[in-house]
Amino acid sequence: MASLGRLRSISRSLTMLSSAPLRICVVGSGPAGFYTAEKLLKTHESVQVDIIDRLPTPFGLVRSGVAPDHPETKVVINQFSRVARNERCSFLGNISVGSSVTLRELREIYNAVVLAYGAESDRSLGIPGENLGGAYAAREFVWWYNGHPDCRYLNPDLKSTDTAVVLGQGNVALDVARILLRPTEELARTDIATHALAALEDSSIRKVYLVGRRGPVQAACTAKELREILGIKNLSIHIPQADLVTTPADEIEMKNSRIRKRVYELLSKAATARTASVPGQRELHFVFFRKPDSFFESDHKNGHLGGVRLEKTILKGDAKSSNQVAFGTGEYEDLNCGLALKSIGYKSIGVDGLPFDNRKGIVPNEGGRVLADPENDTTYEPGLYVCGWLKRGPTGIIGTNIYCAEETLACISDDIVKGVLTSKQQKPGRQGLMELLDSRNNKVVPFDSWEKIDLEERRRGDLKNKPREKLVTWEELLNVAIA
Structure with a gap:
């Protein structure tokens, strides 16, 4: 170069x-x-x-x-x-x-x-039930709480279920889990969209499951993101001790990657430090060695998500690299939930x-x-x-x-x-x-017209002690920009 x-x-x-x-x-x-x-x-x-x-x-x-x-x-x-x-x-x-x-x-x-x-756009899992109500791409959920005009009216139902499943264990997966679990009085001081904050304040979700195909050594998040979600106050962390047992291949992966080693150490420490749950306390569950097989319909609401069927996996070495690949074992288990967020990659x-x-x-x-x-x-x-x-x-x-x-x-x-x-x-x-x-x-919106939007968002934010109050519809944005 x-x-x-x-x-x-x-x-x-x-x-x-x-x-x-x-x-x-x-x-x-x-x-x-x-x-x-x-x-x-x-x-x-x-x-x-x-x-x-x-x-x-x-x-x-x-x-x-x-x-x-x-x-x-x-x-x-x-x-x-x-x-x-x-x-x-x-x-x-x-x-x-x-x-x-x-x-x-x-x-x-x-x-x-x-x-x-x-x-x-988003990658598709290509499994049955993916289009059931209550199953969303994590991107849509992120755009919803960030006030993107394309997802203003997503309206995920956070009141009819106490359990959410997040498929994936990368940084975006941790982001959406953290937003679901973080105290809303802390979120109220951010630039989160008002409609999202109102929904989270009324949310019934108390349990979030982070599901990964592979083990804790292979979790795709960074240590910084993991440390932040593990540090949420009054949050009960659940990590099966059996999943923390490492293999020689795991040890090689950690030796070759400082990030993977640090993530594993944080998860191990969180599992060891686990304390007894308090009634009503929010819970974060790390689920390893599972991959989604299908979404199934609720018994109580036609066309709506009732849960996720997961297939247990085992890891085998990839002949072309030092990574281990997850393979299904043919053993299945169901995880009931009313909200599922697919954090498997953008497209x-x-x-x-x-x-x-x-x-x-x-x-x-x-x-x-x-x-x-x-x-x-x-x-x-x-x-x-x-x-x-x-x-x-x-x-x-x-x-x-x-x-x-x-x-x-x-x-x-x-x-x-x-x-x-x-x-x-x-x-x-x-x-x-x-x-x-x-x-x-x-109609074109030049940068000085964006600055009108920026000024208005900051003005509205000042009234609520927030950095900004985002304009979240195309109509609002264009009306302010072109006024």
Whole structure:
């Protein structure tokens, strides 16, 4: 990968050759999109960048995915806001690729397009009963309590059951379990959506089961997230001692991964420190070596979830790696519940005119360059790039996108040097896009209009002693933005 210093030197040389700006569109305003825009602006002095998003609000999962009780993680919004205020950059919201403008049109309007719109769908378990009422993707639940306008009216029933099952043991699974179990007086001081706080205040849920296919050594969460949920006050933790017995293969995994070792140590300590439950006390149960077989219907409510049938598993070594894989044993047990949250992974979706690998849920690419022919990794779509989850799959943390953006930037810079991207190919850029959207009566939300939303949310939050009171419907957001 070329160094940033060398890339800047190349950019200055190119600027002397042509005064026309290179116009680049970044689709998606989450971390991947903003880091890409920031690095483009810093590296290439003649580049103009437009960041577009289908929502009227920027920042992607930093706004709608990060848990409300993790305000420190959202501080990165300040950095992204400085990028959006750069005179060579603009944020344009309420633009949907597909309905507002096609990918083909964007490629005609801009010298280059970087797709960084992430993953807005979910992996499916593909098991019976998955569509029963009360069974949701964890993403939907997260968007619901974070005030995402697409999930404002999800309305999960938290009153008709005392038990929730979360399938998965990664950080998102721990997030949703923590929100269900955390005292609402603590959540009331966060930017959680008001409708979600009201539902949680009336919630009857007292038991949450975190179900994983493998054992405590293989739990996919980080130590920080685990420590936080284990530290919830007045919470009874249940971890079967038998599940904590390790095998030689487990010991090797822990030796090779400090994170796995630390997670296992925290779980072991929590199991040892278990105290007697108090009546009415909330409970968190870790269920290991189980995989979902089916969801079954309630005996009391047609079409609604009654529980999850789990198959016991055993671990066997993967010949291709040092990881152990879970295999079903043919033994089953039922876990009754009225709410199930599937935290088994997000999934990206393609758009017309974009090569897409439906099995992997990514755009076929080489370092960020989109492959024109996935069977031939030397043929690229000129001027088309990817970054973030759409490029590598839904893995990593916010900071992972920094390195991902640098890799994509290196490809763009290399293509500038080679003349694949050149400002000699005059493109209308922002002006052309705005004219096209205006002809379609598509109201655009620029960054200063987002700042109206931000100001109003903060004003409403001050009245309730919260950081902000989110506007949670499309109508509210657009009314404030375009007023």
